[in-house]
Amino acid sequence: MADYIRFDWAMKRMLRNKANFGVLEGLLTTLLEEKITIRHMLESESNQEEEYDKYNRVDMLAENSKGELILVEVQNNNGFAYFQRMLFGTSKLVAEYIKRGEDYQNVRKIYSVNIVYFSLGHGSDYAYHGTTEFRGMHDNDILQLSPFQAEKFKVDTVSKLFPEYYILKVNDFNRMAKTPLEEWIYYLNTGNIPEKSNASGLDEARQRLLLDRMTKDELAAYYRHLDNIVILRDNITTERAEGRAEGRAEGEARGRIKEKLEIARKMKVLGIDTVTIAGATGLNESDISAL
Structure with a gap:
């Protein structure tokens, strides 16, 4: 062909x-x-x-x-x-x-x-x-x-x-x-x-x-064009992969915070003081008080 x-x-x-x-x-x-x-x-x-x-x-x-x-x-x-x-x-x-x-x-x-x-x-x-x-x-x-x-x-x-x-x-x-x-x-x-x-x-x-x-010069310019397209597509793929990775990391972070808040809520129900809960979960005392 x-x-x-x-x-x-x-x-x-x-x-x-x-x-x-x-x-x-x-x-x-x-x-x-x-x-x-x-x-x-x-x-x-x-x-x-x-x-x-x-x-x-x-x-x-x-x-x-x-x-x-x-x-x-x-x-x-x-x-x-x-x-x-x-x-x-x-x-x-x-x-x-x-x-x-x-x-x-x-x-x-x-x-x-x-x-x-x-x-x-x-x-x-x-x-x-x-x-x-x-x-x-x-x-x-x-x-x-x-x-x-x-x-x-x-x-x-x-x-x-x-x-x-x-x-x-x-x-x-x-x-x-x-x-x-x-x-x-x-x-x-x-x-x-x-x-x-x-x-x-x-x-x-x-x-x-x-x-x-194509002439020799035209062919060289054409192959540079093809190389640029490969680079462009690779950059797009990389950006999408990085975006997905960042999204997963943010989701995991939100999940950990949600888990800590749930633990703090349960500890609060048990009558444990705010300072102790903050030390155990790493949450701010103001966030715990708002629960």
Whole structure:
């Protein structure tokens, strides 16, 4: 089996090249279940206004043939506020890509595609899709567009006017790839493309993302990237292990204090004086008096 470049590296270094658009178009076509043709890339980095923005930039911003914006981010870092980060990204795009004074009907449709290599939230699936809908507080009905709005905006539900979110939890995929999306997730997870995979875009990946097409300098930078990922994952694992150890230690300490308080309570019932109880249990006399 040939060796292929990991997708997270390709996103940052290669897929911005028009000659390689077919790889990303294939993934987006498979995920969105409609033909996606990237006309050009839109650079959001030039629109940064604050220092904080550079930590929330997208890896890639594309525009499809319908003029809809597709925000694609690959993330290795474990961010506990990543959901808010997604919201920040789409909200910023909505504001950036409408001119001041322009009618709100011209707000652009946005798809936020998030490929995360860490555990995000709690769930059993590896792929999630999120939309916005308004549900009746009393009748539980879903608010619909009026016939005029549906005709004007060319959509059939309110949710299609709002950003849509996709989350691919790459590391959570641990099954045989049977569908086109699963073939893509398998590649995103392992960096390998099975010979029989035929999902849209993977054939282009086979041709353009071969490891042996890299120059010596590119290969050295790529291997440094892989080393950094290993270090990052090791740090995350270590932090979690230390957190669990600290939690166990705190729990054991609380258990010992609880046991001492119970002993002190029993001694107090027997009429033993506070000073003696404090000496026997190591508790403060004020804590014993409060029992």
